[in-house]
Amino acid sequence: MTRTTPPRPLDITVPFPELAPLARTAVRLHPRAGAPTPADSSLGGPLLWPAGEPWPGCPEHAGPWHRGTAPDDVRRARRVLREAWARPRAEGAELLTEEERAVVDRGRERVRIPVDGPLPLVPALQLYAADVPALPRPDGTDLLQVLWCPFDHDPGYLPRVALRRRDSAAVTAPLGTPPRPAVVGNRDYLPEPCVLHPETVTEYPAPHELPEELAERIEAWEDAQEEDTGLCYQYDLAVAPGTKLGGHAPWSFSDPFPMACPECGSPVRPLLTFDGAEWDGGSGSWRPLEDAGYTGPMFQGPSGQTELNFGRGYSLQIYGCEASYDHPPLTNMQ
Secondary structure (H helix, E strand, O other): OOOOOOOOOOOOOOOOHHHHHHOEEEEEOOOEEOOOOOOOOEEOOOOOOEOOOOOOEEOOOOOOEEEEEOHHHHHHHHHHHHHHHHOOOOOOOOOOOHHHHHHHHHOOOOEEEEOOOOEEOEEEEEEEOOOOOOOOOOOOOOEEEEEEOOOOEOOOOEOOEEEEEEOHHHOOOEOOOOOOOOOEOOHHHOOOOEEOOOEEEEEOOOHHHOOHHHHHHHHHHHHHHOOOOOOOHHHHHHOOOOOEEEOOOOOOOOOOOOOEOOOOOOEEEEEEEEEOOOOOOOOHHHOOHHHOOOOOOHHHOHHHOOOOOEOOOEEEEEEEEOOOOOOOOEEEEO
16 A cells, blocks of 8 residues: 655745755655565565575674563564554553553563574665665665664664665575574664555755754744744655655754764765654644544554654664765764
8 A cells, every 4th residue: 555645735945945956855665564575675574685694693782691671572562552552442441451461561571581692683674676766776786674783872872783785686595584682672673564655755954954044034934824824844844754765864852963984984865764653743744645544542553653762752864875885874863
């Protein structure tokens, strides 16, 4: 099923033509719970991985034990909560039975779990160029894979990210059962398997990245529009929320700061944004038309299918070097 972003409430380049040359294309990935296969683009799904290629692990989390939660316990707890929120409930009635509460508590409790060797990384995203033609990729490749460690890392209290780019046709003997981590230090970094519904949209820079004079004029325009439309430039007209490829960075609680490739010092550009919610109360105008009928809790509905969360409801950005696909990515939380 496709997902369709509603047209923007107005063309912001009419009152502010200076924004037109700053437009960028982004691909909203619209993850929704499903059962993807290695042949599919997916978030949190199985990867097309050569059987002879070692699965990457995190050398900082090599045991002999770590304190965290077993992935199966996390997923069982999520399933119980989804089923509980979906069933009818009398006013004042408990959401969970005693047995269900025990399952949920176990999925949140951090315990000491043995680890044998470097902790296997978790599949986070797989994108085929056939599904996302705008995918930046080296010649001879058509597949981008993202994996990360399910523990917080410094700096930034984010998962450590690894990228793999490959030619899918060259994977003639795929790995059947990949290694899985015995423990996750942060259960919010364990994504639920989701299929993707890519859609191309146009974005403009967040106010933080605009020249000060232009940002001030846009703010004054917002104030003048408030009674009539209530539009907010950043949340309604500029940067699309949710998980996406490319586009502009969703700067929020901090101002932009200089970022460069740690390998060569070249400029970097937003590659991917992972967000635990596809829209929220401030960005509801981006809610896909196909999801307009949902009226339940936002965190249990189509906006929150991935079960990801970064910081206090922020997003994880991955930046790529503009000079070389081989150089390591940068990460940032906003």
